[in-house]
Amino acid sequence: MDITPHSGISFSASDASAINFSLTTHKVHFDSTLVGDYKLLNFTWFEPPAPSQAPLASSPPMKAPTHRASPSSPSSTSNKGKHSNLILIFGIGTSLLITAIISVLIICSCAFRGRKSKASPKETAKPRLLLLLFVLSTVSIGWVNSHEESGKWSCESDSEIRVLAEFKPGLITLDGHVDDWEDIDGSEFSLLPALDPHAEHEYKGGKMNVKALHDGHDVYFLLQVDGEYAYSKGENTRCPSIALMFQIGEDATYHNMGGCKEGTDSCTSKTCKGHEVDIMHFSIGSAIPGRLYGGNPVDNSEGNGGDRFGHLVDVYAWTPHCRYLDGMGPSGNDSSAQNDWKGAWWHSSFSVHSGFVEEDSPYASGGQKGTYYFEFSRPLRTMDHIQQDVQFKIGESSKLSVAFWYPVDRNPWHGSGHYTINCDWVPLDISSGSSLLTKSAPGSSGGSTASVFALLLSVVSLCVSVFVGYRVIKPNSVPFTPMENL
Incomplete structure (x- = not known):
């Protein structure tokens, strides 16, 4: 399509390309039973107004077609990638911290039981x-x-x-x-x-x-x-x-x-x-x-x-x-x-x-x-x-x-x-x-139960961290819907 600017207005090559792209994604359908023939005389291109400083009520977002990328898509994709990486790092760090704490609890539990076993009356009779x-x-x-x-x-x-x-x-x-x-x-x-x-x-x-x-x-x-x-x-x-x-x-x-x-x-x-x-x-x-x-x-x-x-x-x-x-x-x-x-x-x-x-x-x-x-x-x-x-x-x-x-x-x-x-x-x-x-001191069975529970909790925390990482990394794509089906 040839684009002829109105007097006093000129378009750069990038603007012309954007206009062409916009025209290809907009279609007008006529009911042939009501309209016989038509001829496109002209159309007017409006530049978007400058954003207002006051907050505006947002309208429900429209589903954008995904087979072409809009001019603003690179920056939004970058922001989403950074956000996803932060969530991933936070999830993995949290799971590692939980695992470390549980490991320390297990070690302390074993050491405590070892000290109680050594304190058996018969074996430490001074x-x-x-x-x-x-x-x-x-x-x-x-x-x-x-x-x-x-x-x-x-x-x-x-x-x-x-x-x-x-x-x-x-x-x-x-x-x-x-x-x-x-x-x-x-x-x-x-x-x-x-x-x-x-x-x-x-x-x-x-x-x-x-x-x-x-x-x-x-x-x-x-x-x-x-x-x-x-x-x-x-x-x-x-x-x-x-x-x-x-x-x-x-x-x-x-x-x-x-x-x-x-x-x-x-x-x-x-x-x-x-x-x-x-x-x-x-x-x-x-x-x-x-x-x-x-x-x-x-x-x-x-x-x-x-x-x-x-x-x-x-x-x-x-x-x-x-x-x-x-x-x-x-x-x-x-x-x-x-x-x-x-x-x-x-x-x-x-x-x-x-x-x-x-x-x-x-x-x-x-x-x-x-x-x-x-x-x-x-x-x-x-x-x-x-x-x-x-x-x-x-x-x-x-x-x-x-x-x-x-x-x-x-x-x-x-x-x-x-x-x-x-x-x-x-x-x-x-x-x-x-x-x-x-041979163990009284109460050692309780210590064994605590160790088993701590180990189980460690496994659960590891599984949660893997799940969080998967959800963050998984691509969140929107399926393409042709305009004819809307």
Whole structure:
């Protein structure tokens, strides 16, 4: 169509194009029964007036055709895109914030339940941790050695250290070697003199690492301590020696090996009832490295806790001067007793690992730097009927101490000259294999329900965020309706 402007009026190319576009979208229909013929004479183009400053009542919007874009469509589309992006960002940010809050609630809930589980009365019974103070007179259990303290007894115990015996079945071979203990965590202790537990007199060779575990039937111990190799066949006091002590009676104290007030002439199972302690003592002067010692058919048949082959003996005591082999005592012997302990020793300087015999003594050159390993086992429960053995129970704690004798500067040690891991009892926790999964404090079921609900809420919030994002991104197109159908 040719557009001829009226006098005094001119159109730019863009205006002409807009007029042409407008004309193509406007049609006039005539009823042929009423109008015969017609001729277009002229038409007038009106420019839209300038917008008024006052608000105008808006008329209902007309549906615009969508097959062509009007001149004003780019700016409106841009505004809608920006608005949609803002809604999308806001929706996603809100959902992420909700998810983060719920995750924090879940973590806090789990941590709270963990603290309540640790506070179980049986497992946190604060046993007073401190060092072993007992003296086995001569190493052949000669029962009268001096055990006098050099001054007033004082003790600063580390009450936070514990020894944990985890459930690890089928893991340990009792041979003195430590390869099978590599993955077991231990507790490290400074070794202080039993009668004068002060840091300035600490054992110079190094600290002692104590490891323990159980398999549901036996409990196992590994004690390792650095020290130059010292061995003299048949002379126990010129070789290292080790002992474990456990509380049996409820009144048995670490200090004074049970703490009974009776003297050597009056201490009996009646006068010292409640002060019993259980002792395992191993002197290696007659023991071949890597060989098993302790309970054996010969000594057990005689009904006592002795070991005539390697001097790994089972002892009980009420005081340092009232201690006896199991089955023996001031009131007579009991034939039902036996030695329930077994153990072996090793030193890291040994170059032979296939096994030693007695003719190989002294097994290595003296003075070599290295580490001593002492490995022991005993049933959790024994056949003791006369209160001479500690009885371990899975899921509960016992009280433990460890003593170590060493020929410092190659001088023979004496009975009361030993080092200990602490100046009071150390808690020994016999853990249950499923305690971390099944044992929980009261109210833990409510915590589990809360966790499940929180997880469900997280999933719902994630679904809502996805739905909001989809609705925002989805194109909001209007279907095209031809003018003829209006």
